[in-house]
Amino acid sequence: MKIFRILIFILILVVIFSVAQADFTSTNFQLENPINIINGGESSSSNFQYLSTTSQLTQGISTSGSFAQNTGFLYFPTATSPVVSATPGDAQAVLSWTAATGILANITSYSVGVSASSGGTFTYTSVGNVLTYTKTSLINGTPYFFKVRSFAAGLLLSESAEVSTTPASSVTPPSSGGGGGGGYTYISNTGAIFSGMAYPGSKVFLLKDGQIAASTLASGDAQFKITLTGLSAGDFIFLVYAEDGVGRRSTLLTFPITLTFGAVTEISGIFIAPTISVDKTEVKQGDNVTILGQSVPEGQVVISVNSDSEKFVSTATDKHGGYVYNFDTSVLELGAHLTKSKASKVGEISPFGRSIAFKVGVKTVLTSSAIEGLCNSIADLNNDCRVNLIDYSILAFWYKKALPPPKVDLNHDGKVDIIDFSIMAYYWTM
Amino acid sequence: MKIKYFFFLLLIIFFAPNIGRASKMIFEPSSSIVQKDELVKINLYLATEEDRINAAEGELIFPNDLLSVYNINYSNSILNFWPEKPHLGRDGVISFSGVTPGGFGSNSRNLLFSVVFKALKEGKAEFGIQKALALKDDGAGTSSDLKLEKGSITVTAKSSSPTLASGKLLQELDPKNDKEPPESFTPLIGSNPDLFTGKYFLVFTTNDKQSGIDHYEIQESKNKSIKDNAWIKTESPYPLIDQALRSFIFIRVFDQAQNVRLETLSPLYPHKFYQSAGFWVIIVLVCFMLLFLKRKWVSFHNDK
Numbered sequence A: 001m002k003i004f005r006i007l008i009f010i011l012i013l014v015v016i017f018s019v020a021q022a023d024f025t026s027t028n029f030q031l032e033n034p035i036n037i038i039n040g041g042e043s044s045s046s047n048f049q050y051l052s053t054t055s056q057l058t059q060g061i062s063t064s065g066s067f068a069q070n071t072g073f074l075y076f077p078t079a080t081s082p083v084v085s086a087t088p089g090d091a092q093a094v095l096s097w098t099a100a101t102g103i104l105a106n107i108t109s110y111s112v113g114v115s116a117s118s119g120g121t122f123t124y125t126s127v128g129n130v131l132t133y134t135k136t137s138l139i140n141g142t143p144y145f146f147k148v149r150s151f152a153a154g155l156l157l158s159e160s161a162e163v164s165t166t167p168a169s170s171v172t173p174p175s176s177g178g179g180g181g182g183g184y185t186y187i188s189n190t191g192a193i194f195s196g197m198a199y200p201g202s203k204v205f206l207l208k209d210g211q212i213a214a215s216t217l218a219s220g221d222a223q224f225k226i227t228l229t230g231l232s233a234g235d236f237i238f239l240v241y242a243e244d245g246v247g248r249r250s251t252l253l254t255f256p257i258t259l260t261f262g263a264v265t266e267i268s269g270i271f272i273a274p275t276i277s278v279d280k281t282e283v284k285q286g287d288n289v290t291i292l293g294q295s296v297p298e299g300q301v302v303i304s305v306n307s308d309s310e311k312f313v314s315t316a317t318d319k320h321g322g323y324v325y326n327f328d329t330s331v332l333e334l335g336a337h338l339t340k341s342k343a344s345k346v347g348e349i350s351p352f353g354r355s356i357a358f359k360v361g362v363k364t365v366l367t368s369s370a371i372e373g374l375c376n377s378i379a380d381l382n383n384d385c386r387v388n389l390i391d392y393s394i395l396a397f398w399y400k401k402a403l404p405p406p407k408v409d410l411n412h413d414g415k416v417d418i419i420d421f422s423i424m425a426y427y428w429t430m
Numbered sequence B: 001m002k003i004k005y006f007f008f009l010l011l012i013i014f015f016a017p018n019i020g021r022a023s024k025m026i027f028e029p030s031s032s033i034v035q036k037d038e039l040v041k042i043n044l045y046l047a048t049e050e051d052r053i054n055a056a057e058g059e060l061i062f063p064n065d066l067l068s069v070y071n072i073n074y075s076n077s078i079l080n081f082w083p084e085k086p087h088l089g090r091d092g093v094i095s096f097s098g099v100t101p102g103g104f105g106s107n108s109r110n111l112l113f114s115v116v117f118k119a120l121k122e123g124k125a126e127f128g129i130q131k132a133l134a135l136k137d138d139g140a141g142t143s144s145d146l147k148l149e150k151g152s153i154t155v156t157a158k159s160s161s162p163t164l165a166s167g168k169l170l171q172e173l174d175p176k177n178d179k180e181p182p183e184s185f186t187p188l189i190g191s192n193p194d195l196f197t198g199k200y201f202l203v204f205t206t207n208d209k210q211s212g213i214d215h216y217e218i219q220e221s222k223n224k225s226i227k228d229n230a231w232i233k234t235e236s237p238y239p240l241i242d243q244a245l246r247s248f249i250f251i252r253v254f255d256q257a258q259n260v261r262l263e264t265l266s267p268l269y270p271h272k273f274y275q276s277a278g279f280w281v282i283i284v285l286v287c288f289m290l291l292f293l294k295r296k297w298v299s300f301h302n303d304k
Helices: A002-020 A389-397 A418-426 B002-021 B164-172 B277-303
Strands: A042-045 A048-051 A060-063 A068-071 A084-089 A092-097 A109-115 A123-128 A132-135 A144-152 A155-159 A163-165 A191-197 A203-208 A211-217 A223-229 A234-243 A253-259 A264-271 A280-284 A288-294 A300-306 A310-316 A322-328 A335-345 A356-361 B023-029 B033-035 B039-048 B053-061 B067-073 B081-088 B093-104 B107-119 B123-136 B146-148 B151-156 B188-190 B201-203 B213-221 B232-234 B248-255 B260-265
Touching (some): A092 A144, A191 A253, A203 A223, A253 A264, A288 A300, A310 A322, A389 B081, A418 B093, A418 B123, B039 B164, B081 B107, B093 B107
Parallel strands (some): A191 A264, A280 A356
Antiparallel strands (some): A144 A163, B053 B123, B213 B232, B248 B260
16 A cells, blocks of 8 residues: 555656756747646746636637637647768668757657659658658669658658659679789769858868768859769768858858768758857947858848857848847846857758857947857867868877877866867867 | 665656656677577667767777677668777777767667677677767767666587578678779868868768778879889878879779779869970970071071
């Protein structure tokens, strides 16, 4: 009997903790611990009002002749679009994709769509909460088109861009053959194609295993495509980032890809996060701080300002992808704050980009340059406004050595260890 | 007693969700049983959940009376750069420390490196990880919650027939199967007061996805031709001999199968035509010739 009581008590605790742990946010509100408002009440801030609900036990729509009610938080979430890579095989295609990041919801499953024509009708198969899937029973020599959708508890949240691949019969590396002398050379067709959206006219860089492998200019509509061939079969870490017209850099997007011998893997639907800068390093409380950057043309940008509670504002980009937002700091506390942004266009959503710091204080200090911060990176040890193999080598030279120079000891703990390398890896460019 | 039980359960309830989200270092042997004198491969993975990781380090420990290291391969690792490449340090300890710019996200099979062991004698060989860290890609090097799993393989007596798995491993490790040169790379020139007293140095690194990198060789030359006997075996960073940066720099990298990749850097400050001795020799010769012709011309007119 006592055991039964204990079990009941534990069950109650499990329910309380599992329900009360989740907070929910969207672009213009945050709802904390929704369990607390089940009994009725009102939550409000400067830009929203939330009156307690009649029921949130199930997700669905109640309707009558004169009203409709959407219940449950699952009606308001979004998610970043997965970036899909497709590698052809013998009568099959190996698909892998980046995890979609849910906002207001956790991604619980994905489905893979296949079509015989670009932009055609896609037939979807639920594949569960995985990041890779092999589509078999395909016809060699026929191009196929794929999309991946993300779901939260059955609700469609985001969809990837289309990616295509053409299955082909197995290609094996040539053997050395017996006897005979002479050299042996061949050009490998193994490679990868990267495509997606950056900023109009921006320079897009592709890094292979941390080193620059290729770069290209994005077109006027922000589209870019980079083809890299002549690679070996094996596992690679590819990084993609863009530099906008004034030299601001995006965050790095990482793609761990396994290349198959003789096959070209296509990675499409890459949506590079917007660049961002602020016009003031310190702003007098109540004055505006201008947040600006570049993304896709005629898209939508959501700006997050991190304070005691995260604040979200939204603005549109112009035909050159530029965006500007004058943020009123009267809603912010005195002290340090961070701001970051993400973009969306025609159903595709980028991840959040780089975070930029500013301070709300009693005076206003203008930023001296739009790219200030990048050239002052603590990891830029040789002051060339880049963090690359040169800086890594300088740091590696002092690894576990006594009395490293203060500039090299990035976290100022008197030694150069893996923590300093982690800090450098975060600021890596090319 | 009941109170202790209650608090224990309460702790589980509080921390269970976080444990589920912790990163894990996992062993995966190619076979759970191996015969004496045969080979077995152990892959070490970092399974990541919510945290984005950009650096990891640790020590893999194994019983060196039962197993000996035959090969360590990190060419397909999720880690790109190695402050400390996976290597056999003390007996029974393989140390490693590596980073990946940009980091990597949720994945249950992020390969850190592979070790091929040779079974020495019968017994149960247990593996473990110690002094391990996985650091978040957050710009501060914050440690991620890390769960260290253990693994084991059983070494049995040698039988008359060798196992297929060991034979396959032996074939995999045969350098003759590697026909491709190492990956192309771009060497960079840098300088910094904290390194080589501010002298210009060269940095370079690349990878070979099959057999792995063996070594690098370098030569600096005033002209574009390569001398066969001027190669110097080296490592990055390399302090340049020509600090005026007027030389061609050739770097060649060999993989374990001795396939070669050659990269060339043109002089950063090439000689101008007027900076060569030959140019001034020609100028002087031309001047002498003009003087000679002038004298001839004058004497010719005087004779007239």
